Amino acid sequence: MPHDLTAPLSGKPQGPLSGLQAAVKDMYDIAGSRTGGGNPDWLRVHAPAPATAPAVQRLLDAGATIIGKTVCDEFFFSLAGMNAHYGTPLNPRAPDRLPGGSSSGSASATAAGACDFALGSDTGGSIRVPAAFCGIFGIRPTLGRVSLAGVMSMAPSFDVPGWFANGPGVFEQVGKVLLEGERVHAPVNELVILDDACAEADADLVSVLRNALHDMGRDLPNLRHARIAPNGLDAWRDIFRIIQASEVWQTFGEFVEKHQPRMGPGIRERMQFAASVKASDVAKARADHAQARAHIHGVAQPGKVLVLPTAPCIAPLLESSFDNLESFRVRAMRLTCIAGLGALPQVSLPVGTVKGAPVGLSFIGWRGADEVLLSLAVKLARYCGRAG
C-alpha cells in the first residue's frame, strides 16, 4: 500500500463494524493524504485531501479501522489488475494469475486476509471482476446508493463505490453502513439465468456455476432461462465503451493534455481512444443507452434476480500478452455492461474453482435491491467453495 497513509486510522470504539479492519482504494480522499488514482503523476500534482470522503468516514464512525490505501489500475481504466508504476498486486488465491482490477489492491488485500473488507469502485466491472478472480464477495451497488463525494470520478454515468469481503456477514454489515437512498424491498420469486451471458463464458466455468446453482437449489426460487440482450451483448458493450471513453476524457483529458503523464500499456491506448471519440458517436451511444436501459429495467423487475457468470474466464496468467488481455477485456465487458448500463446492483459470490483459480457467480437485482442481494449472498454463502 503506497503513499501518505502510513499509520492505520482508528475508527470509533463502538459501532456495527467495531474492530473490523478495512483497506481503501487509492481513489477515496482521506484528510491529509494525497489521492493517487493509480498514477504517480496525478499523485505528484495533487495536494493532500482537505477532508475524508463521507463513505470512508461512515466506516470510521461505524468502528472500522482503515489500515491503508491500496494500489489500483491507473485512472481505473482496466479490468486486469496490473499497474505499470506500482506493480501488480498479488492474487492470493491464484498467485500465478492477475488479481483483476481496477480495484486490484483492495481485492488482493481482502483475499489475503490483510483486512476484513475493502472499499473499491466499479464503473465497468472494477469490483466484480477482481472479486471473481480473487475468490471473495464483491458488490457493485445501485448507481447513486453510496456517496461519491470525495471520490475520484472516472465515468460518472456508471461510477459506483463498492466493497469486497471475505465472509458473508461482514459483506452484509458493510452495506448497512454505506447504503443510503432508496431501498426497494421485494421477495425474490424468480431467478433468470442469462443464457446469452453464459454463452460468452468458458464452458468449464459455466459448468462450475451450474453445479453451484444446483446445490443451492432448495434455497432458491424456481430457475428460468432467458436471453437479455435483443441485439447481442457485444452491441451493449459497445454502447458502454463509447460513453465510458467519452466521460473518461471529460474527467481526465485536461490533466492528460497538461501533464502528459506516464501511462502503462493498455491504459495509454485506451486514453488515446478516449480522446478520439466523436461527439456524434457519443450522441448515438446515449440514445442506444436509453433504449438498452429501458429494456434492462423491463426485465429486472422487483422480485426477479438475473444470474450470470461474473467474468467469462478465470484470471489471466501474469505473463499474458497484450493481445490476450485486450481480448479478455472485450469478453469481460460483454458481461459487466449489463448492470452498468442498467445502473443495477450486482453481487459476486466465490462459489468454486476452475484449475485451482476462483470463479464468481453473479446475481443482478432491480434498482434498490442492494439489501436483498446482500441478504441472498448471506443465505447462499453456505454453498460457497463446494463446487469445482
Added chain:
Amino acid sequence: MPHDLTAPLSGKPQGPLSGLQAAVKDMYDIAGSRTGGGNPDWLRVHAPAPATAPAVQRLLDAGATIIGKTVCDEFFFSLAGMNAHYGTPLNPRAPDRLPGGSSSGSASATAAGACDFALGSDTGGSIRVPAAFCGIFGIRPTLGRVSLAGVMSMAPSFDVPGWFANGPGVFEQVGKVLLEGERVHAPVNELVILDDACAEADADLVSVLRNALHDMGRDLPNLRHARIAPNGLDAWRDIFRIIQASEVWQTFGEFVEKHQPRMGPGIRERMQFAASVKASDVAKARADHAQARAHIHGVAQPGKVLVLPTAPCIAPLLESSFDNLESFRVRAMRLTCIAGLGALPQVSLPVGTVKGAPVGLSFIGWRGADEVLLSLAVKLARYCGRAG
C-alpha cells in the same frame, strides 16, 4: 454439513458479532441436535444435546448466526482432515490438497467464505494445522481460557476450543466474546525464532516465512534465534503422543469396546495404539511432561513471543499414501507439541504460499497472552499474502 442442524440458528439482533455468520465443529453441543465427533456410530447412539455449549451460546448472545455444524476427523484423532465416512472437506485454497484437521470442515467453510469465522478445537494441532493449510487465521488459546462445557473431550490435558477467521478484525472480535479467565498483559519486547522448529520444516516454506518476517520488520521488536527443546522436539512429541493416546482411551475406550465403531484408516490404528499404552509409559511421560512444561514456561515469559512454522510443509496431496500421511503427522506434531505441552496460546497467520498452497506463520505467547497474540495478528495482518 451433516446431521441434525438444518436451519441456521440466529443470534441476538445486537452485539459485538452482530450479523456475522459462524460454523461450528461437530463436537459442540447445540440443544436438540446430536453431536457426532466425526463418527457415525457415535452419532447414532447419542441423544440430542439437552443444552447448547456455553461457547456457542456466547456467540449467539453476541449476535452471530450459526449456519451449521462442520465435518471433522473422527474422534478428532488426526491432523489430515480426511473423514472416511463423510468425505474430505474441500481445501478451497488448494483444491488438490487436504484441508488439515481435525477441525477440517470449520477451516474449509471459513476459507471458502461460507462463514465469517468458525469454531474448532485444538488438542495436538487441530486448529493450527488446518488454519495453515487453508490460508486463514487460527488460534489455539491458553488451556482453560475458553469453556469446554458441552464440548466433546478428546485428551483433556491438551483440549482447547479455538477458532478460525478470514480477516484479522473478526479474528480478534471473536476472542473478545469467547475468552474468559486470566488475561496476562505485557508488551511484546522480544521475538524468538525457534531454530529447531524451523529445522523440521521444508526449506522453501521456511524461506517464505523468513521473507514475511523481514517485511514485518518495522512492526516487530528485535528478533533473536534460539532452540527450544533441549533433547530435541521428537522427544517432546513422544511425551505428547503417549499422554494424548492414554487420555483418548480414557475418553473413548468404553465406547469403542462396547460399540466397535467403524473407523477410517489411521484413526483405527491410533485407537488401537491408544488402547495399548502402558501405565508405566504414561507415568514416565507425565513426569517428562512436567519437566518440559517447566522448561517451556521458563522460556515463554511475558513479553516474549516464540516464532515458528505452523506446519512443517504445505498440505499433503489428496492422494497421499497412508505412509506419507503418517510421516506428515510425526513431523507436524514436533511443531504443534510445543504449545500443547506448555498449555500456551498460539496464533497462525496466512502469510504466503508455496507452490500455490498456503503456509502459516505461528506466534506462541505466554499463558494468558491470547489477547496480545490476537492484537499482534491484527497489527501484522497487513503483511499477509505478500510473501511467497
